[in-house]
Amino acid sequence: xxxxxxxxxxxxxxAAGPPVPGVSELTHLQAQFAPVDLTVDLSGLAENERRAxxxxxxxxxxxDAVFLRQSWPGSPAILLSLAADRTALGQARLRFFLxxxxxxxxxxxxxxxxxxxxxxxxxxGFYPPGIxxxxxxxxxxxxxxxxxxxxxxxxxxxxxxPEGNLVPVPYSEEYQGxxxxxxxxxxxxxxxxxxxxxxxxxxxxxxxxxxxxxxxSDMAWMDLxxxxxxxxxxxxxxxxxxxxxxAAFEAFITLRDDAASVRLARLGAELxxxxxxxxxxxxxxxxxLGALAPIRVVNSLFASxxxxxxxxxxxxxxxxxxxxxxxxxxxxxxxKNVQEAKYSKTLLPVARVALAPADQSRVxxxxxxxxxxxxxxxxxxxxxxxxxxxxPTTVRERLQDSYSALEEAKADISGLWALQQLVDRGMVxxxxxxxxxxxxxxxxxxxxxxxxxxxHGQGIALQLNWLLDAGALRVGTDGRFSLVTDRVRDAVxxxxxxxxxxQAEGDAARGRALLARLGVVRPEVQRVVDRLRxxxxxxxxRFVTAERLAAEFP
Ligand code: ZN
Numbered sequence: 001x002x003x004x005x006x007x008x009x010x011x012x013x014x015a016a017g018p019p020v021p022g023v024s025e026l027t028h029l030q031a032q033f034a035p036v037d038l039t040v041d042l043s044g045l046a047e048n049e050r051r052a053x054x055x056x057x058x059x060x061x062x063x064d065a066v067f068l069r070q071s072w073p074g075s076p077a078i079l080l081s082l083a084a085d086r087t088a089l090g091q092a093r094l095r096f097f098l099x100x101x102x103x104x105x106x107x108x109x110x111x112x113x114x115x116x117x118x119x120x121x122x123x124x125g126f127y128p129p130g131i132x133x134x135x136x137x138x139x140x141x142x143x144x145x146x147x148x149x150x151x152x153x154x155x156x157x158x159x160x161x162p163e164g165n166l167v168p169v170p171y172s173e174e175y176q177g178x179x180x181x182x183x184x185x186x187x188x189x190x191x192x193x194x195x196x197x198x199x200x201x202x203x204x205x206x207x208x209x210x211x212x213x214x215x216x217s218d219m220a221w222m223d224l225x226x227x228x229x230x231x232x233x234x235x236x237x238x239x240x241x242x243x244x245x246x247a248a249f250e251a252f253i254t255l256r257d258d259a260a261s262v263r264l265a266r267l268g269a270e271l272x273x274x275x276x277x278x279x280x281x282x283x284x285x286x287x288x289l290g291a292l293a294p295i296r297v298v299n300s301l302f303a304s305x306x307x308x309x310x311x312x313x314x315x316x317x318x319x320x321x322x323x324x325x326x327x328x329x330x331x332x333x334x335x336k337n338v339q340e341a342k343y344s345k346t347l348l349p350v351a352r353v354a355l356a357p358a359d360q361s362r363v364x365x366x367x368x369x370x371x372x373x374x375x376x377x378x379x380x381x382x383x384x385x386x387x388x389x390x391x392p393t394t395v396r397e398r399l400q401d402s403y404s405a406l407e408e409a410k411a412d413i414s415g416l417w418a419l420q421q422l423v424d425r426g427m428v429x430x431x432x433x434x435x436x437x438x439x440x441x442x443x444x445x446x447x448x449x450x451x452x453x454x455x456h457g458q459g460i461a462l463q464l465n466w467l468l469d470a471g472a473l474r475v476g477t478d479g480r481f482s483l484v485t486d487r488v489r490d491a492v493x494x495x496x497x498x499x500x501x502x503q504a505e506g507d508a509a510r511g512r513a514l515l516a517r518l519g520v521v522r523p524e525v526q527r528v529v530d531r532l533r534x535x536x537x538x539x540x541x542r543f544v545t546a547e548r549l550a551a552e553f554p
Contacts, residue, residue, distance in 0.1 A: 018112075020112065020113055020114060020115050021113050022089065023088050023089050023092050026089075026092040026093065026095075026096050026113065027092060029096060029105065029107075029108075029113070030092070030095055030096055030099065030540075031536070032107065032536055032537040032538070033099060033536060033537065033538050033539060033540035034345035034346070034536035034538075034539050034540065035539075035540050035542060036341040036344075036345055036539045036540070036541055036542070037541075037542050037544045038300060038301075038337055038338070038341060038541045038542065038543055038544065038545070039337070039544055039545045040254075040255055040299045040300070040301045040337065040545045041255075041299075042255070042545065042549070045227070045228075046194070048192045048193065048194065049192070049193055049194070049195070049227075049228065050549060050552070050553065051192050051553050052188075052189040052190075052192035052193040052198075052202075052228070053189075053228060053253065053301065053549060054549050054550060054552070054553035055185045055186070055188045055189035055192065055553075056185070056186070056189050056202075056228075056230050056232070056251075056253045056302075057253055057301070057302045057546050057549065057550060058185050058550075059181075059182040059185040059186050059189070059232060059251070060232055060251030060253055060302055060303070060304040060305075061304060062178050062181050062182040062185070063178070063182060063232060063233075063249040063250065063251050063304055063305045064249075064251075064304035064305045064308070065178060066175045066178045066179070066182075066249045066305065067101065067248055067249045067250065067304070067305030067306050068101060068102070068305075069125055069175070070124060070125050070126065070157075070239065070246075070248050070249060071101060071102050071124050071125055071239055071248070072102055072103075072120065072121070072124060072125050073125045073129070074103075074117075075101075075102050075103065078097065078103055078114065078117075079094075079097065079098075082094040082097055093113070093114060096113060097114070099309065099310065099540055100113075100309055100310055101305075101308070101309035101310075102120070102309075103117040104117070104120045106309065106310035106311075107310060107311070107537065122241045122242040123136070123240055123241070123242040123243070123246075124239045124240055124241070124246075124248075125157075126157050126158065126239075126240050126245075126246040127157070127158045127242070128158060128159055128160045128166070131158075133242045133243075136158070136166075136242070136243075139151070139166050140152060147168075150168045151166075151168045152243065152245050153168070153245070154214075154234065154237070154245065154246065154247040154320070154321070155170060155171045155172075155212050155214065155234055155247060156168035156169060156170050156171065156246075157169050157171070157174050157246065159174075170212040171212055171234060172209065172210055172211065172212035175249075179209040179210065180209070180210065182206075182209055182232075183206040183207070183209040183210050184206075186202045186203070186205055186206035186209070186232075187202070187203065187206045189202050190202035190203040190206065193226075193228070195225075195226035195227075195228065197220070197223050197224050197225045197226060198224060198226050198228055198230075200220045200223070201217060201220040201221055201223070201224055201230070202230070204216045204217035204220045205217040205220070205221075205232065205233060208233065209233075214233060214234070214321070215321065215323065215324060217233070218319040218321055218324040218328075219324060219327070219328055221318070221319065221331075222294075222319075222324070222328045222329065222330075222331055226256075227255055227256050227258075228253075228254075228255055228256075229254045229255065229256055229296060229298050229333070230251070230252070230253050230254065231250075231251065231252045231253075231254070231307075231316070231318065231333065232249075232250070232251035232252070232253070233247075233249065233250075233251075234247035234248060234249050234250075235247055235248070235249075235250055235306070235316075235318055235319070235320060236248055236250065236306055236316075236320070237320065238306075239306060247320070248305065248306035249305045249306060250303070250304065250305040250306035250307035250308075251302070251303060251304045251305060251307055252300055252302075252303050252307050252313075252316070252333070252335070253300070253301045253302040253303070253546070254298035254299060254300050254301060254333070254335065255298060255299050255301060256296060256297070256298050257297045257298055257299050257336050260297035260336055260369070261296070261297050263370075263373075264295055264297055264373060266427065267370075267373060267374070267377060267422070267427075268292055268295075268377065270422060270425075270427060271289055271292065271377060271380070271381065272288075272289050274381060274418050274421060274422075275289055275381050275382075277421065278381065278382060278414070278496070278500060279417070279493050279494075279496050279497040279500070280382070280383075280497060280500040280501060280504060281501070281504070284383055284386075284500070284501075284504035286381070286382075286383075286384075289380065289381070290380075292377075292380065293329055293330060293331065293332060293380075294329070294331045294332070295331075295332045295333075295334065295373075295376060295377075296331060296332070296333045296334070297334050297336050297373075298333055298334070298335060298336065299335070299336050299337040300335045300337055300338050300541075300543075301543065301545055301546050301549075302543045302546040303541070303543070308541075310538075311537070311538045312338055312342070312538055312539055312541060313335070313338070314334070314335050314338050314339050314342060314372075315332060315333065315334045315335060315372075315376075316332070316333055317330055317331070317332045317333075318330060318331065318333070332376060334372065334373070334376075336369065338539075338541070339368070339369055339372065340365055340369075341539045341541065342538065342539055343365050343368050343369075344365075345536055345538075345539050346446060346535060346536055346537065346538065346539070347363070347368060347439075347442055347443060347446050348363065348442075349535040349536070350442050350445050350446045350449075350532060350535055351363045351438075351442035351445075353445075353480075353528065353531050353532055353535065354441070354442060354445040354480060354481055354528045354531075354532070355438060355441060355442055355480055355481055355482065356476055356480045356481065356482035357480075358482065359438040359441070359481075359482050359483055360438075360442075362434055362435050362438045362439075363435065363438055363439045363442050364435040364439055366432070366435065367432060367435040367436045367439035367440075368439050368443060370419060370428070370432065370436070371412075371415055371416065371419065371436065371439065371440060371443065374415030374416070374418050374419055375411045375412055375415045376411070377415070377418075378410070378411045378414045378415045378418060379407070379411045381414065382410060382414065382500050382503060382504075383395050383500065383503045383504040384396075386398070386503070386504060386505075386506050388505070388506040393506060395407070395503045395504075395506060397506075398506030398507075398508055399503070399506070399508050399511050400508060401512075402508065402511040402512050402515050403511075404455035405455045405458040405459045405462070405515055405519060406459065406462075406499060406502070406503065406511050406514075406515070407455075407459075407503075408455045408456050408458075408459035408460075409459030409460070409462050409463055409495075409499060410496075410499040410500065410503065412440075412459060412460070412463060413463055413492055413495045413496050413499065414496045414499070414500070416436065416437070416440055416492050417492050417493055417496045419432060419436050420433070420436070420489060420492070423436075437483050437485075437488050437492075438483055441473070441481060441483060444460045444463060444464050445481075445525075445528055445529070445532070447460045448460045448461055448464065448521065448525060448529060449529045449532050452519065452520070452521065458515065458519040459519070461518065461519050461520060461521055461525070462514065462515060462518040462519045463495065464525060465517075465518040465519075465520070465522060465525075466491065466494075466495045466498075466518055467488065467491050467492075467495075468522075468524075469518075470487060470490070470491035470494065470495075471484060471487045471491075472484050472487040472488040472490075472491035472492075473488075475524045479524070479527050479528060479531070480528075481528070498514070502514070
């Protein structure tokens, strides 16, 4: 432990390299993330279940430490030295380090914010220090298929053997100490809970930490049925920017939101009839929609590792293992209290800047969350497998580079169309009609400020401009946007029709032309975006219910 400390301190003293932010800039960077207390209602949970939850939170904390090493082996030592630094600068650095889970600013292209820190390796901590991507590629190509599968698999790191040769090391060996501790805690939790599907998942996941075989526990995760819904293990591969191959450890310890789950089931039951009434030529409609992938609405009690840094995860779709997906499908989990926190700390302030006062007061969380749910559901509706010139193909294959932006725009705008349908049928309360369009507008400005580089941003720009051109939005003399109520319905419908039709016909040229014309940030939109500079980008959650639970059951 002492040598680690010394090494970290030495690293920070070497003030070579580009200038790094001081206290005031760090404070400004930190302020992009609004602190928020995340709470979860644990009432009605028996004591043994709460004890089990406390064990899961402890296991999640262990995985946090594993993630820190996975992200970069130098991080644990830096964390120790920052924690010992009582100066204002040291404390500001510590806070921002914890927020980013490492010494690089994730919002600013991984820019180092501590002195003496190298650029972040593209392969994070999954590959030997100093190695290049090309060297790894050459090595992978030299291996027989079964060894190559191991080398590029989700759950191994690559290390150098005694002769400098490259060897895959299973996570169960590389992180042996931590994973043994996490497994012990999950087994305790499994023994404590009375809910059978949870009991099974926890026991199998504990075994997986020791055996490195995650398949059975991924299957058990798909079968979870109780109120407690934990997700913990090695999952997403974004941290491995070189290959997207190595899974990073994360945890979301969550509880099901019953009211929202009932609401979701009601919406889900309407999908076929929504498909049947899409504003689209009947011959393109799907007469029989496939089974709906399960969606769970939950509240987050605690998140760690890859699930808790920088911009917070608000929903995830797992598992990633194709073999499990083929057999069992995948599950989408939506974190409602995280969405709620994002809504109040970022969407409401955006609305105050972007919308005319009368419209601001109509923005609602209920509408915001319903729109997110509808967006997810509507991805499953409309054309996917299509025929062009008598040949079977897919929308994705035909639209290529414009597919993602158009599909995201489709999910947004057809979701709004669908909500209106449900209001008209009395399936959704009438008051939603007053709130859904202005909430959509505020949400559009929240997304467009992140730029057009990603599919969501470009899709949103397209929708804003379509609504502007259709006269459904007006820009006031103060630059604020307001809704033209009697125009918006038709404009939403016409854009839904346009996007669905070009998807059904696989018309890439029309798709590209539409994006080139409307997938841009116009000056009146840019003026609003400029004024959003001081609105927080995201939230920095404090898991207060988990802290209380930890104090109750240490
Ligand atoms: Zn989407």
